Amino acid sequence: MNRKRALIADTFCLTKRRRCAADSVTGESQADIRSSLQYLVTLFSRKLFNDSLPPVVLKHQLYSLHNDKTSVDKQVNELRETGELLMFQLGFDSEAFALVFAEDFRAKVLQGEAGRGTLGTVEKFLAKLIPSCSDLSFNKEKMLKEFLFTDSEITQLVKSGVLTVRDAGSWWLSIPNSGKFIKYFIKGRKAVLGMVKKSKYGEILQTELEGRRTTSQVKFQMKYHIHDIIGAELVECIQTTSGTLLRYVDGNVN
Amino acid sequence: MLSFLYARQSGLDDPVRLRRAESTRRVLSLELNHNRDVDRIHGNGINTLDIEVIDGRYMLSGGSDGVIVIYDLENNSKKPQYTCKAICTVGRSSRHVHKFSVETVQWYPHDTGMFVSSSFDKTMKVWDTETLKPAEEFQFDGNVYCHHMSPVARKHSLVAVGTKDPKVQLCDLKSGSRIHILQGHRGEILSVRWSPRYDHILATASTDSRVHIWDVRRASGSLFTLDQHNGDKSKTSSEAVNTAHNGRVNGLCFTADGLHLLTTGTDDRMRLWNSATGENTLVNYGKVVNESRKGLKFTVSRGCSPEFVFVPCGSSVAVYGLHSGELITMLRGHYNNVDCCEFHPDYQELYSGGKDCNILAWVPVLRQPDIEDEETNSKRVKHCLYLYRSAGLD
Numbered sequence: 031m032n033r034k035r036a037l038i039a040d041t042f043c044l045t046k047r048r049r050c051a052a053d054s055v056t057g058e059s060q061a062d063i064r065s066s067l068q069y070l071v072t073l074f075s076r077k078l079f080n081d082s083l084p085p086v087v088l089k090h091q092l093y094s095l096h097n098d099k100t101s102v103d104k105q106v107n108e109l110r111e112t113g114e115l116l117m118f119q120l121g122f123d124s125e126a127f128a129l130v131f132a133e134d135f136r137a138k139v140l141q142g143e144a145g146r147g148t149l150g151t152v153e154k155f156l157a158k159l160i161p162s163c164s165d166l167s168f169n170k171e172k173m174l175k176e177f178l179f180t181d182s183e184i185t186q187l188v189k190s191g192v193l194t195v196r197d198a199g200s201w202w203l204s205i206p207n208s209g210k211f212i213k214y215f216i217k218g219r220k221a222v223l224g225m226v227k228k229s230k231y232g233e234i235l236q237t238e239l240e241g242r243r244t245t246s247q248v249k250f251q252m253k254y255h256i257h258d259i260i261g262a263e264l265v266e267c268i269q270t271t272s273g274t275l276l277r278y279v280d281g282n283v284n
Numbered sequence: 285m286l287s288f289l290y291a292r293q294s295g296l297d298d299p300v301r302l303r304r305a306e307s308t309r310r311v312l313s314l315e316l317n318h319n320r321d322v323d324r325i326h327g328n329g330i331n332t333l334d335i336e337v338i339d340g341r342y343m344l345s346g347g348s349d350g351v352i353v354i355y356d357l358e359n360n361s362k363k364p365q366y367t368c369k370a371i372c373t374v375g376r377s378s379r380h381v382h383k384f385s386v387e388t389v390q391w392y393p394h395d396t397g398m399f400v401s402s403s404f405d406k407t408m409k410v411w412d413t414e415t416l417k418p419a420e421e422f423q424f425d426g427n428v429y430c431h432h433m434s435p436v437a438r439k440h441s442l443v444a445v446g447t448k449d450p451k452v453q454l455c456d457l458k459s460g461s462r463i464h465i466l467q468g469h470r471g472e473i474l475s476v477r478w479s480p481r482y483d484h485i486l487a488t489a490s491t492d493s494r495v496h497i498w499d500v501r502r503a504s505g506s507l508f509t510l511d512q513h514n515g516d517k518s519k520t521s522s523e524a525v526n527t528a529h530n531g532r533v534n535g536l537c538f539t540a541d542g543l544h545l546l547t548t549g550t551d552d553r554m555r556l557w558n559s560a561t562g563e564n565t566l567v568n569y570g571k572v573v574n575e576s577r578k579g580l581k582f583t584v585s586r587g588c589s590p591e592f593v594f595v596p597c598g599s600s601v602a603v604y605g606l607h608s609g610e611l612i613t614m615l616r617g618h619y620n621n622v623d624c625c626e627f628h629p630d631y632q633e634l635y636s637g638g639k640d641c642n643i644l645a646w647v648p649v650l651r652q653p654d655i656e657d658e659e660t661n662s663k664r665v666k667h668c669l670y671l672y673r674s675a676g677l678d
Contacts, residue, residue, distance in 0.1 A: 099568035100609045124530055165516075263571040 073254040084134035089127040090261035169200035221247040233277040308588040310632040310648035317647040321367040330637030333626040336391040346386030402428040434478035446473030481542025489533035535580035567609040581624035596622035
């Protein structure tokens with residue numbers, strides 16, 4: 031109801047509000063997304079992976095922090111164009127994309143590669159990738175012609191974990207050692223959703239869920255998982271007088 | 285509101301602006317009204333609704349029991365409490381009734397003397413409204429999921445039919461023959477729609493996750509397919525390249541000006557496309573729950589700014605802003621799944637029908653007069669009447 035009243039008021043006071051609002055919106059929004067990303071990065075538990083993974087944030091976690099999904103998408107794409115952010119296809123869901131800051135990614139990958147023979151190839155790949163390319167997957171033609179890699183170098187990249195096989199002759203961009211992350215993430219998501227589902231009436235206040243003790247299945251912070259399930263619309267968010275209520279949505283594949 | 289009226293009166297503003305603002309306000313205040321009802325005739329779910337374009341007075345509905353009903357939406361009773369009466373029915377007792385569920389009905393776009401219905405009994409019938417007998421019957425090989433006649437066509441009277449067969453058939457009403465087949469899809473055709481802007485542009489959606497845009501004047505294949513990644517082949521697995529959705533595409537709707545096309549799919553997504561280039565505008569509507577195994581009939585508002593999309597989602601109708609993608613509200617009222625909804629552009633009303641055999645009318649809430657205003661008004665009226673009578677000016 032509140033949104034409708036605001037929209038109705040908007041329609042009839044169009045010009046004044048638009049003029050004041052327009053200036054403040056564009057400047058703030060870019061900074062907003064970056065600060066939300068940095069906030070979500072703090073929720074990521076680095077120690078869990080012995081510091082070998084860069085902090086990973088999922089794109090739909092941003093939807094839980096901002097109302098307008100289309101503008102979130104637009105700004106994420108802008109950050110990717112400038113080379114600040116990298117996006118990866120995680121594989122367990124065609125709509126789940128992981129976002130990593132480019133400098134973090136580069137630092138962790140080189141840290142992982144230190145002392146190995148593949149270091150040189152990986153460095154060359156990262157140098158080509160980070161400032162200019164914002165693709166999620168590469169096919170053979172691109173690797174050989176545009177990036178001028180040889181077959182053996184491609185094999186080295188796959189071995190080091192920066193590329194994973196997509197199908198014959200094409201590869202996804204990936205984060206090395208991310209298998210463990212995906213495993214823990216899926217388990218944790220299932221456990222948190224189970225907690226919501228098992229509550230009385232299949233709903234629970236967000237503050238109560240944050241306060242609950244996590245089982246051994248949940249390795250990440252509770253807030254990280256909560257942003258994930260809200261953003262992926264696996265639970266419905268209802269505003270009540272005692273705060274946000276999360277209600278389990280039937281018909282989830284998970 | 286007063287400022288709008290003054291601006292229109294003095295010429296500062298275009299008259300359209302007041303109309304658009306008021307239409308938008310009315311659409312935003314849609315609610316179930318206890319004064320408006322629609323006759324309950326169907327014994328089984330309602331699959332399709334269509335309001336005629338000329339007057340906006342008569343509404344057709346087709347149900348899962350094969351029954352077709354015509355309602356009169358206009359309120360001539362001078363009372364606020366009104367039930368939209370069913371004027372005539374093609375019921376189970378009629379000789380020509382469809383044997384199985386009626387999937388799509390549509391009025392002839394130029395007058396109400398004729399309407400076309402298609403059904404799971406593999407036929408499409410062209411009915412004469414006066415006698416309620418079919419003037420023509422087209423037989424097909426598979427279940428007919430949907431059909432559509434172009435609302436703007438003057439030069440041709442083609443009906444596009446989508447059936448279980450991957451070939452889209454075009455039937456000509458003037459000659460009664462099947463003159464054209466459009467090949468290109470690999471799965472059942474769940475939805476077909478003509479563009480409201482050009483009379484030769486047709487969009488078809490199918491279970492093979494693809495949407496094709498055709499120019500029926502050309503002999504060669506489709507103009508283009510809609511690609512959800514806009515040609516960026518890297519974003520998805522190789523099987524899903526060049527698809528509009530990651531599942532079956534079961535709903536199509538052009539916006540009123542024909543410049544944009546909306547598609548819904550069983551991957552729980554709705555996408556907005558530029559209908560001239562086929563580009564995905566990447567408006568993110570979030571999760572639009574879609575479990576329909578057949579076509580989904582949804583609609584877009586007309587004459588408002590911003591435009592709204594009304595999509596049946598489970599047992600309620602979701603209202604989204606067209607270009608912003610935000611969920612405005614959910615219209616709850618049905619007891620079971622909603623299958624179809626239709627927008628009445630002149631009165632900004634929404635009619636929705638579903639499996640609970642009800643057609644609900646969502647009517648904009650009128651502004652209630654303030655209590656003090658009523659009292660002073662009535663006092664003023666009485667005073668004026670007294671003055672008139674005393675002055676002998678009855």
